[in-house]
Amino acid sequence: MSTDPPRWTTPGDVRTAALRSWNSGELLREATLPTGVHPRRRALKHPTATQLRTNYALAAAWAASWEPAPRACSLEHVSVGANTIGANTLPAAAVFASAGDEILFLGLGREAASFAELFRRLAGVDARLSAWAMLRPLELLKYGQDALTAARVAVWFAENPAPGIYLRQLSLPGVHTKFVESHRRLIDGMLAVLCPERPLGGRNYARRHGFRTGPDRVRVRYLDPAAAPMVGMDDLEMTAAAFAAHPMDIDRIITTENLVNFLALPPAPRTLAVFGGGYGFEGIRNAAWLAGVDVAYWGDIDTHGFHILDQLRSHHPHVRSILMDAETLLAHRDFWGREDAPSHATLTRLDDFENTLYQALKAGTHQRHLRLEQELLRWDWVLARLP
Template sequence: MITVEAARDRARTKLGRSMPEWVAEPQMEPVLTIALKPPTERQVLLDQNVSVEWATGWRLLEQKDQVSGIHVEWESRSWSRVGQQRVPVRVHFRAPDDVAQFVGGEAAHRWRRMSDRAQKIRIALDIGTVLRPLLSQRGNRILALSDAAFTQVLGATMWLRDHPQNLMRPRQLPIRGVDSKWFTEHRVLVQSLLNAAGFSEAITVLDAETRIRFRILDPSLRPGGLGDVTAPASEVRGFTVSPSVVFVVENLETLLSLPDFPGAVAIHGSGYAVDLVSHITWVKQARVIYWGDLDSHGFAILSKLRSHLFDVTSVLMDEKTLLDHRDMWVGEPKPHRGRFSKLTLPEETTLARIRDEGDVRLEQERIPWEAALTQLMRSYDHAMEHSSVRDRPREGREA
């Protein structure tokens, strides 16, 4: 038996899932029907009070909402021991507003808010059939805006539709109240509204290109003595330097602390920005040593780097380093739960230990610098040795 409250829960779920569709398109009647699963004669005999209470609940609802679009359908049951009975079998809702009325509370408030804002978008931008995919993708974002913010987003979208802009930076947009910070926060929604209105090319904003910082650790490789460089990724790719070894480190402090290493360059990996690092030609041609935090994201980044670069060795990301610095552990706020296909068996063992210990984290800067430097030098020596072997001409071939 589906009680009134159980039906209300189902209607609430349906309203949440169907909101973009119901807001965007006129609905055929009824929009929702819920089967009430009336009791059998045997169930009535086992507990007649429960059955009576269930039917009474639906009768009271019908009396209360008799002028609304909520209709309770009844059928007669002829039972040998209970006799003739009328039982509710289905409840029908004529329109989305009726579902919202039945549900009430926050869900009904969200429905009214979405309906109102969808209508304003429809009128302001003359959006018809594409309103549904827009609301499916951006409905939660639209609902989350304050009234003032929604008005401003819609106003900015209308202005950009009527005044197409080309090749501008966010701070150059000549819209009252719209600065670069505002545009960064609302850009995706504004662009989605423009796309839905058929003006996807109304604005082309030039974003600041991601910058990469690296240090040339070999004084002999520094052009004009320049050793600490921060530049757009496209310019770093074209930078003329040919290191044998490249250190990729996750934290900036580590990058700044590294001493000179002949034939080496160090790059600030900056977390998942290693994607950019892996496309630098002179990085691809070198042996890469990666040192990240000992946590799930550190290993995720390592695996990601290896998906682009074949020759990547990790350092200070082993189980012994983890356990030797137990007193330095902190909790990882949002651990990565994925599986990483490019880890070695020892690295997988270390990651498993991190998770078994309760998703702990050992940040690289917490490892005493002298101990860390010793391990870095060993990895560097090993990489240089293998680099020399790799670069050495084979017998029978010209040098």
């Protein structure tokens, strides 16, 4: 028979539930544009008649913890035990008349007032951004004045879809291009509301917003010094056009997203290392001569790593993956991290083993939002498995 004390709802439990509503953004949304959620009744688990009889002192202490009612809420009561030990009036629900009351109960009135002012000012930049604020109220509160600046940038991007200038030439009063570079996700979130029809994907931020950019470049390392064009010239950078136009006398390529891994790859006969940098395979996609070369791709073990592999195969179907398997993932549990924004794309160019792992990552089979960055692999493991 269990000797654990009864578990009745405490004011702290109600606070936890209210905090979930705050953290989801619901309370700020309801305080701004009510949808009828309030008045909200949060039911309390209270002592039963049997528990009153066997744990009266404990039950009385619990009831006293609810008196007086917490700030900004009222209590509903119920009569318990009338037919056994005599009627006892106990709290049965905490009721919040409005979202504002639930916010005051949490002690977050100042934050809610700041949000209301930011919401008003954001709508003044562009009324359509009110919809973005309702989608991401805590983001507006978090970024504050920076969100208003980002809104001005997003509106300019919406009105100038193909500016044809370099991003550094953007002239908005009080906006430095470094601000744009450090708030790209915030700006794009607003732009998605302003221009829902505009595609926002792609690696090169400036290019996908219509700005001029320099030519794509490719960095390569000859892992076989004898294959280099000149003695000592084993680490080179060139335009993508030059890479595509001049086939190299090698048998194998290893392309990797991480610079340190690119630099640390060991010597190998007639092998070229290529630095990709995330979705940056644009530099090699037009190199038709790769069709006659063994090409290996080494990326992070996360959904985006497999997405990059899938896209790379759209240009070079024979590309194979290395060190992107379940064995490698499970051997490095101590280094598992979190992928903040997983891809949910349907990928059609993965082999059966790759697709099984990709589906497991999407489903959170091993861990939700799991990511294993390639630079965290133990180097002895890497060296033993490099092709």
